[in-house]
Amino acid sequence: MTNTDKPSPSPEHMQSAEVEAYLAERTQWMGEAVEIVTGSTDGNPLEVFPEPTTPRNDSEGLPLSDTQAVQLREIAERFGIGAERDVLGTAKIRVKEGGKAWKVEAEAKIGPAGETIIFAGSENRKLGQDEVDYMYEKHDVEMSGKTEYDLVRLLAEQQPDFVAQEDEVLPFGYDISNHFELIQDTTGQLVKIGELRGQPVMVLRVDREDFVNEAGENKYRNQPDSAALMSFIGDVLTACGDEESSVGLDTSTTYASRAVDTIRAGLRSDRFFDVGMYGRQTLADVRGLPIAEPTAINQIPGELHEFYSKMLNLQAELQ
Numbered sequence: 001m002t003n004t005d006k007p008s009p010s011p012e013h014m015q016s017a018e019v020e021a022y023l024a025e026r027t028q029w030m031g032e033a034v035e036i037v038t039g040s041t042d043g044n045p046l047e048v049f050p051e052p053t054t055p056r057n058d059s060e061g062l063p064l065s066d067t068q069a070v071q072l073r074e075i076a077e078r079f080g081i082g083a084e085r086d087v088l089g090t091a092k093i094r095v096k097e098g099g100k101a102w103k104v105e106a107e108a109k110i111g112p113a114g115e116t117i118i119f120a121g122s123e124n125r126k127l128g129q130d131e132v133d134y135m136y137e138k139h140d141v142e143m144s145g146k147t148e149y150d151l152v153r154l155l156a157e158q159q160p161d162f163v164a165q166e167d168e169v170l171p172f173g174y175d176i177s178n179h180f181e182l183i184q185d186t187t188g189q190l191v192k193i194g195e196l197r198g199q200p201v202m203v204l205r206v207d208r209e210d211f212v213n214e215a216g217e218n219k220y221r222n223q224p225d226s227a228a229l230m231s232f233i234g235d236v237l238t239a240c241g242d243e244e245s246s247v248g249l250d251t252s253t254t255y256a257s258r259a260v261d262t263i264r265a266g267l268r269s270d271r272f273f274d275v276g277m278y279g280r281q282t283l284a285d286v287r288g289l290p291i292a293e294p295t296a297i298n299q300i301p302g303e304l305h306e307f308y309s310k311m312l313n314l315q316a317e318l319q
Contacts, residue, residue: 061298
């Protein structure tokens with residue numbers, strides 16, 4: 001049985017004053033984190049903490065002493081970063097965020113038996129060799145040259161009690177060049193592939209625009225973040241005449257900044273949004289490891305950068 005932390009009170013329907021208090025408290029924590037690194041609370045967290053790389057486990061982090069590392073972990077835990085145990089969302093419709101193969105499996109293990117389960121993944125991200133090896137060793141499946149989208153579909157189909165059906169491409173999509181506005185057409189971005197315990201299972205394609213910058217580097221832009229994905233599913237429900245169903249995102253405690261996305265999504269509508277996060281122990285169980293290793297210290301600065309960036313977005317949207 002999975003251990004669960006009791007979720008903190010849901011922030012998705014905060015009033016403006018409550019959101020401001022939420023931001024003020026975390027701004028203070030962020031200042032303390034900056035002080036650990038620089039000796040002063042005055043630094044800009046976006047400059048002190050490096051922007052996370054893609055994938056996150058390639059992040060170089062910061063040169064920290066043992067004492068600084070311990071102190072920074074303590075601050076990170078206040079934000080929920082790297083918790084050992086799961087924090088479960090309660091929304092009935094669950095979006096599994098995607099990511100590395102073992103992360104998708106961990107996402108699939110948490111959350112209530114939803115009305116609808118949606119596995120999200122990108123066709124633009126090729127699987128790394130570590131994922132190819134993992135899928136072959138654990139599932140006896142060869143996935144060389146496959147994408148994250150291929151991966152999430154396969155793992156969706158491997159869920160216990162999954163019943164495959166003929167693909168149904170739903171008449172909804174989002175426009176990456178226009179603030180992810182709802183498109184009522186069969187774009188192929190949302191496809192029903194079957195049912196799990198009598199409830200729909202879908203795959204959600206996470207699109208983006210790839211480009212080469214002036215330095216000749218391969219980059220991408222216009223990829224929906226967690227708030228945009230949840231808002232899109234909310235828009236689909238609204239277009240179908242459903243104003244009540246709640247929407248949740250399942251991710252990792254490594255990416256605790258997704259909690260800010262639920263507040264942002266909630267500001268845009270009266271629908272209930274939440275976030276569920278699998279803990280380090282669930283990830284260890286998925287990978288067949290005996291103990292839950294602490295979140296790598298090199299990943300914490302990048303997530304603090306991401307958390308602060310999302311806080312700024314929330315502040316702007318609040319105003």
